[in-house]
Every structure is written in structure tokens, then in C-alpha cells.
Amino acid sequence: MSGMSVFKDREVLITGGLGFIGSNLAIELVRLGARVTIVDNMLPRQGGNFFNIKDIETQVKVNISDVRNQLSMNHLVKGKDYIFHLAGQVNHVDSMRNPIQDLDINCRGTLVLLEALRQFNRSGKVIFAGTRGEYGSSVTLPVDEDHPTNPKGIYAVTNLTAEKMVLVYDDVFGIKGACLRITNTYGPRHQMMHDEYGVFNWFIRKAMDDEDIPVFGDGRILRDFLYVDDLVACLLATAATDKAYGEVFNVGTGVPVSFIDLARKIVEISGTGRVICTEFTQERKEVEPGDYYADIAKIKTIVPWVPTTSLEDGIQRTIDYYRENRKEYW
Numbered sequence: 001m002s003g004m005s006v007f008k009d010r011e012v013l014i015t016g017g018l019g020f021i022g023s024n025l026a027i028e029l030v031r032l033g034a035r036v037t038i039v040d041n042m043l044p045r046q047g048g049n050f051f052n053i054k055d056i057e058t059q060v061k062v063n064i065s066d067v068r069n070q071l072s073m074n075h076l077v078k079g080k081d082y083i084f085h086l087a088g089q090v091n092h093v094d095s096m097r098n099p100i101q102d103l104d105i106n107c108r109g110t111l112v113l114l115e116a117l118r119q120f121n122r123s124g125k126v127i128f129a130g131t132r133g134e135y136g137s138s139v140t141l142p143v144d145e146d147h148p149t150n151p152k153g154i155y156a157v158t159n160l161t162a163e164k165m166v167l168v169y170d171d172v173f174g175i176k177g178a179c180l181r182i183t184n185t186y187g188p189r190h191q192m193m194h195d196e197y198g199v200f201n202w203f204i205r206k207a208m209d210d211e212d213i214p215v216f217g218d219g220r221i222l223r224d225f226l227y228v229d230d231l232v233a234c235l236l237a238t239a240a241t242d243k244a245y246g247e248v249f250n251v252g253t254g255v256p257v258s259f260i261d262l263a264r265k266i267v268e269i270s271g272t273g274r275v276i277c278t279e280f281t282q283e284r285k286e287v288e289p290g291d292y293y294a295d296i297a298k299i300k301t302i303v304p305w306v307p308t309t310s311l312e313d314g315i316q317r318t319i320d321y322y323r324e325n326r327k328e329y330w
Contacts, residue, residue, distance in 0.1 A: 005032075007236065012083075015083070015085050015087035017036075018052055018062070020052075024052075024188070037080070074119065082127065085127065085128045088158075088159065089155065091196045092196065095155035105158075132252065145248050186200035186227065187229065200225055207272055209272075213273050222258055224257075226251065230308060237305040249296075249302070265311065266315055
């Protein structure tokens with residue numbers, strides 16, 4: 001990655017840093033010479049896994065705490081140049097079963113972090129990881145940043161609210177914040193225990209176990225699938241671009257792929273597994289927004305960033321990783 005020398009010797013905080021995206025980001029930041037502090041509450045089922053940072057564990061500081069803890073966040077933000085705010089309740093199904101926790105982690109957690117910056121580090125820059133779920137059902141495709149936001153689940157409502165908080169603190173207090181609405185992301189270091197977030201990786205697990213891959217409905221729903229290394233490159237490029245602060249960006253590939261085609265491709269690359277169609281569960285049906293793929297013209301213009309990993313390469317790399325490290329994730 002060119003232009004990434006900006007991170008050398010910089011102090012970086014990653015909230016949710018033992019999770020899927022956070023750990024991949026931490027590994028790249030260490031490679032770039034940043035001084036990385038990870039904060040993670042290690043709540044069960046949320047994807048935090050110490051094995052994710054096995055390769056860099058001696059090169060990062062890890063703080064097992066919660067973004068909702070004011071004393072802890074007040075301390076952790078001091079002296080940080082960049083804060084990648086990835087901590088959040090990321091389970092769509094849990095967010096409907098336990099919406100109060102979702103609100104607490106995603107909204108109160110974000111506000112506690114922003115208040116800590118307002119009081120103790122106004123020069124820290126925040127990169128917030130939101131979700132394409134903030135849009136809800138697509139009215140027009142591809143979806144650009146001006147598309148209406150009508151979230152279908154509490155998870156997406158709380159993400160949208162957290163995003164607005166980041167923008168308010170940027171506008172009112174001058175605490176620089178950039179917000180990303182991220183599409184479905186897949187790749188190494190994702191939790192593989194259940195299918196309640198990250199259906200792509202669940203498909204990979206099913207294929208690797210030589211089982212049926214359950215595709216809901218007729219499998220024709222379209223999605224935009226992003227490989228995690230491309231997302232990491234995007235997070236870093238956004239953080240390094242002054243003009244990105246105060247803005248909201250879609251992050252995706254802009255390439256629509258149906259679930260049935262995705263499942264078939266995974267089976268083909270894995271050499272195992274079978275694709276079957278199954279009825280939507282009630283919980284899934286309630287939060288299913290239908291077709292989505294992103295218009296990424298804005299981020300390509302301002303940041304500049306563009307995804308480079310093909311779906312085939314991404315699937316292959318993901319399968320290779322889990323073949324090698326299966327016991328840490330199954």
C-alpha cells in the first residue's frame with residue numbers, strides 16, 4: 001500500500017480489535033510500523049478470538065475492557081492519533097432478541113468514546129465502521145450515499161445513530177470523524193461457530209465440512225461481497241485522507257453476486273459440499289432487505305481506494321486459511 005508510511009510510529013487504538021476486521025487491521029498496522037492498542041470486551045459469540053492476533057501478540061497492547069466503560073475509554077484515548085471504532089454488537093439476530101444490549105453497545109459505547117476524545121484528546125481521528133444495513137431495502141440500485149436510510153433491524157438503527165453521533169462530534173467539536181457503510185465482508189479470522197452474522201463464512205464452513213449449504217429462498221437475492229484485505233486497505237486509506245473526515249462513504253465492490261452463485265462458486269473452489277435451497281427462517285425474513293450492491297464512486301474519488309481482490313481469489317485464500325487453522329475456529 002503506497003502512502004501508508006503515515007502510520008509509522010503513530011499511536012493507534014482499535015476498538016473490537018480481537019474480532020474479524022479489527023485483528024486483520026491490527027496485523028497490517030503493525031506491519032506498517034504503528035504502535036497498536038487493542039480494546040475488546042471478548043463477549044461470547046461476538047467473534048473476539050486471541051488466536052486472531054497470534055502473529056503479532058508481542059507487538060500490540062491488549063486491553064480487555066468495554067467501550068461503554070468511561071474510565072477505561074478516558075484512559076485509552078489519550079495520545080492516540082487514530083481510533084478505528086469497530087466495536088459493536090454485530091449479530092443481526094441477537095439485536096432483535098436483545099435490542100437493549102444492542103443500543104447500549106452501539107450507541108452508548110460510541111458516545112462514551114466520543115466524550116472521552118472531547119475531554120482528553122481532541123486531535124484524535126475517528127474512523128467509524130458502520131453497515132450497509134443502514135439503508136434497509138434498496139429503492140434504487142446501485143445504492144449511493146444519498147439513498148434513503150430505512151433500517152430493517154435494531155442493529156442497523158443503532159449503527160446509523162452511532163454514525164450520526166460521530167458526524168455531530170466532527171461538526172460541533174472538531175473531532176475528526178469519517179464514517180463507512182460497509183457491505184458484507186468475508187475472509188480469514190471471522191468467527192465460524194454460527195451463521196447469525198457473516199453468512200459467506202458460514203457457507204465456507206459448510207462446504208469445508210462437506211455438508212449442505214443452505215441458501216434461502218431461490219437464492220437470487222443479490223449482494224455485494226468484500227474481501228477483508230480490501231476493507232483493511234480502505235480503512236487505512238480513509239484514515240490517511242484529510243478530505244475524508246466529516247464524510248460518509250459506501251464501502252463495497254459494486255459487483256452484485258447472487259447467493260446461489262456464491263454458494264456454487266464456494267463448492268467449486270472447495271471441492272466439497274452441496275448447494276440446497278431452503279425456506280427463510282422467520283427471524284431472517286424479518287430483517288432481509290433484498291438486493292443490495294454499492295455505488296462506490298464517492299470513495300474512489302475522495303480517498304482514493306478501489307477493491308482489488310476477485311471473488312475467486314478471496315474464497316481460495318479464505319479456505320486456505322481455515323484449512324490451516326481449523327481447530328481455532330470450528
